[in-house]
Amino acid sequence: MTDDASPDLRASDADRERVAEVLRDAVAEGRLDMEEFEERLEAVYKARTYGELTPITRDLPAAGAATPTPVSFVKASAESGGWASRVVGGEGSSSGGIAILSGFERKGRWTVPKRFSCFAFMGGGEIDLREANFADHEVEINCVAVMGGVQVVVPPGVEVVVRGIGIMGGFEHPRDDGPAEPGAPRVIIGGIAFWGGVGVERKVTRAEQKRLKEQRRQEKLEHRRSRHELRQAVREDGHELHRAQLEEWHELHRQRREERRERRRGRRY
Structure with missing residues (x-):
C-alpha cells in the first residue's frame, strides 16, 4: 500500500481482483494449498477496506507488487482541471x-x-x-x-x-x-x-460510467486469463485438482460475481 493510502479507505472490485491474482499465483507455485487458497479468496471478496485486504497477502512474495493502490477522485479531478477550475466565481x-x-x-x-x-x-x-x-x-x-x-x-x-x-x-x-x-x-x-x-x-458522469464499464470488461477478460494460467501452471507442476474442489472453486467465484452484480445494481438505483 502506498504511504498515502489509509487502511480505512474503501476497496474497489479491481483492488480485490488484484489481491485474488496474487493468491492464484501462490497456489500455482505451491506456496498455498487449495484449502488455504479458498479461505483467503473468500476473505478477499468479503473485504471492504484496504486494511482488511493487506494482511491476506502479507506473507506472500508478490504481495508488495499487488497491494491495492487507492483510486482517488481528487487526483482524477485534478488531472482534468480540479475543483479549483470549476469554482469560477x-x-x-x-x-x-x-x-x-x-x-x-x-x-x-x-x-x-x-x-x-x-x-x-x-x-x-x-x-x-x-x-x-x-x-x-x-x-x-x-x-x-x-x-x-x-x-x-x-x-x-x-x-x-x-x-x-x-x-x-x-x-x-x-x-x-x-x-x-x-x-x-x-x-x-x-x-x-x-x-x-x-x-x-x-452519480458519476456518463464518461466515467463508460470508463468503469470498460474497466469491468477488462477485469473479466483478465480474470478468465488468470484462471486459464492457473490451470496450466497446476498441470505443469504435476498437481491434479480434485473434481469436487474445482467445482467448489467455480461455485465460489460464481457466487462472488453475483454478489458484485447485486452491489452494482444497488449503487445504480
Whole structure:
C-alpha cells in the first residue's frame, strides 16, 4: 500500500481482483494449498477496506507488487482541471427553473449561481451538477415542489446539506459516499415539498460510467486469463485438482460475481 493510502479507505472490485491474482499465483507455485487458497479468496471478496485486504497477502512474495493502490477522485479531478477550475466565481448561467404542468432541465456545462430557485407544480425538474461549474464554494438550491418533483444529481466528493421541509411529501438525503473532497463546493438544498418530493442522488458522469464499464470488461477478460494460467501452471507442476474442489472453486467465484452484480445494481438505483 502506498504511504498515502489509509487502511480505512474503501476497496474497489479491481483492488480485490488484484489481491485474488496474487493468491492464484501462490497456489500455482505451491506456496498455498487449495484449502488455504479458498479461505483467503473468500476473505478477499468479503473485504471492504484496504486494511482488511493487506494482511491476506502479507506473507506472500508478490504481495508488495499487488497491494491495492487507492483510486482517488481528487487526483482524477485534478488531472482534468480540479475543483479549483470549476469554482469560477461571477454570476450563474441560470438563476432558476419553473415547471407548471411541464418540466425543466439544467444539465451539462452550466454555471450554478450562489442561489438557484426552482418551482414545480404538477410537473418535474432535473438539476444535474455533475459537469457544472459553480459561482461560489457554497451554493444554495431552493426547491418548492407542489404535487410535483425535483431531482438533484451531484457528483462524488461534493458536500451536500439537505434542509428542506416535507408536508405530505419529502426531501431525500443522498447516500453518504465519504467526506467532502478538498476544494469541492458545498451544496445546500432547501425549500418545501407539499404533496411532492425533492430527490438527491450521487452519480458519476456518463464518461466515467463508460470508463468503469470498460474497466469491468477488462477485469473479466483478465480474470478468465488468470484462471486459464492457473490451470496450466497446476498441470505443469504435476498437481491434479480434485473434481469436487474445482467445482467448489467455480461455485465460489460464481457466487462472488453475483454478489458484485447485486452491489452494482444497488449503487445504480
